[in-house]
Amino acid sequence: MQQDVEQLVEQVAGKLGRGLSLEDLDGMLLAYSSNQSHADRVRVNFLLSKKVPSDVSAWQLSHGIATAVRPVAIPANPELGMLGRVCVPLTVRGFRVGYLWVQQDAEEESPTAILSQLPDVQRDIELLSGLLLESNTVESGFRRGREREFLAACDGDVNATATVAGWREVQHKGPWQAVTALDADGWAGGADPGAATLIHSSAALQSTVGVDAALFSAGAETHSVILFRESVGRASHAQVLVHYQLELAKRSGRPVHRIILGISEPFARPRGLAAAYRQSKVAAQAAAVEPRLGELVDYKSTGVYQVLASAGGAAAWSDSGSVYFQMLEDHDRNGELLPVLELLYDNDGSVQDVAGQLHLHRSSIYNRLGRVRQLLGVDPLKGAVRLELHAAMKARRWDARPRI
Structure with missing residues (x-):
């Protein structure tokens, strides 16, 4: 696979008559072309070190390459010893896999010539993107099969559960906890479910590398599932959360503001995986609609949401059925009463705490309570x-x- 990537880079470089370099999303050199009339200092150092220096990376990122879906012209930077170049984001169905760089010649003052050439090699670029997608994880076909089996076990498939229980990563590593990783703002599946699944799968895999407590991960269209070894602390979970947010933004090409990890109760037998997965989803869903729960959310801390989740299907709570609540909702046109009342309930009736959170005087809180009583x-x-x-x-x- 690597040989195919290198050959294709050389092929594109030959068609363009320019030097190319190919890097992954972390700025690591994957391949480069041999032909180059003039290599600037940045290119020479990159080919020697195999890694984009932090100052060069900052300059490139400042021009929006992390979210771009079309070629981006990066101006020269004499202080860095860098000629102008064009960055071609490599994507497959919205899944970002790397960057192809085309350097301007020393005498060129603009990237116009490069941009005009790129349509001629578009088919090659698409093929290169596809090759990178396949090589993005070791034995990716095998990995995807295992992820499907793991998700089947999470959904309660008895045979899949027995298979997963025998995996080297899982066997004798219990008790375990199931964890659902959810992007609170961008959880809805996109136009291409396959691409969305790949994005979550890769984000989960990369964010758990080197985390001993994280035993296996799998991506779904709207979220990821991670099997953790049970632990009292949450340091490993916090590490995964931070990395997951970075990886998801990197691969989706959009800002990711809030990642939630919903954490199940520990379970000691593999057959408890399905129930634990359900708990982790409930914890993530509860935190998505109740921000005060935080981002690392244990199922047992979700309070009444445990009851609501177990009481019916998707439409079971579309109407609360409370006459008093309906009266308040009908009359609370400006949203002044219900938010105050909910905060009072959540804060054990402390008017002072509620006033502080809403930046109101306590008399305003008492006034609104009086209106509710009336x-x-x-x-x-x-x-x-x-x-x-x-x-x-x-x-x-x-x-x-979120319906996940």
């Missing part, structure tokens, strides 16, 4: 009414959860 004819901070309203608020949130 509207409902009951005290919203007492007994059964408080329970009903709080549950109805969380049910409404739960109805807006």
Whole structure:
């Protein structure tokens, strides 16, 4: 496969009559062409060190290559010893696999000539992107098969569960925990489910490399699933979360603002994987609609969402059924009453805490509480009414959860 990539780079360089270099998403040199009329200092150092220096990388990234889907002209930088060049982002169905660099000649003042040549080698560039996709992970075909089997086990397939239990990475490594990694803002599947799955799969694989507690990972269209060895602390989980966010942004070519890891209760027998996976999904979904839960979310910390998740299907909570809640919602046109009431419930009735969070004076909070009492004819901070309203608020949130 590597030989095919190198030959294709040489072939494209020959058609363009220019020097090329090919790098992965981390700035590592994958291949380069031998022909080059003049190599600037940056290219020479890159070919020797096999890695893009941080100052050069910063200059290139400042021109938007990480999110670009079309060729990007990078101007010369004399301080770096760098001639102008064109960066061609290599993507397959929206999945970013690397960058092809075409350097301008010393006498060229603009990238116009390069940009005009690129359509002539578009087919070669597409083929190169496909080769990189296949070589992006070792034994990728074998890996994808194992991921499918792992996801089948997560969905409760008995035969798949037995197979996964015998894997070297899993056997005798329990108790385990299932973890769902979810992009809180970009979880919805795109136009190409296959590409979305590849993006999550690669992000999960790369973010768990070197993390001993992470035993296996698999990507789905809207999220990833990671099997962890049980641990009391969350240092390994936090490490994976940070790397997952970076890897997902790198491969999808878009900003990723909030990644959530939903963490199941520990389970000691492989047959508990399906239930643990469900718990991890619920934890991730709850944190997506309840930001106060944070980004590293244990299933047991999700409170009433455990009850809501177990009580029915997707449409079970589209209507809370609470008369008091409906009265408040109908009259709360400006969104002044329900948010205050929910924060009071979440903060054990502390008016001072709620006032601080909303940047309001305490008298404003008391005033809004008085309006709620007048509207409902009951005290919203007492007994059964408080329970009903709080549950109805969380049910409404739960109805807006990501469907993963």
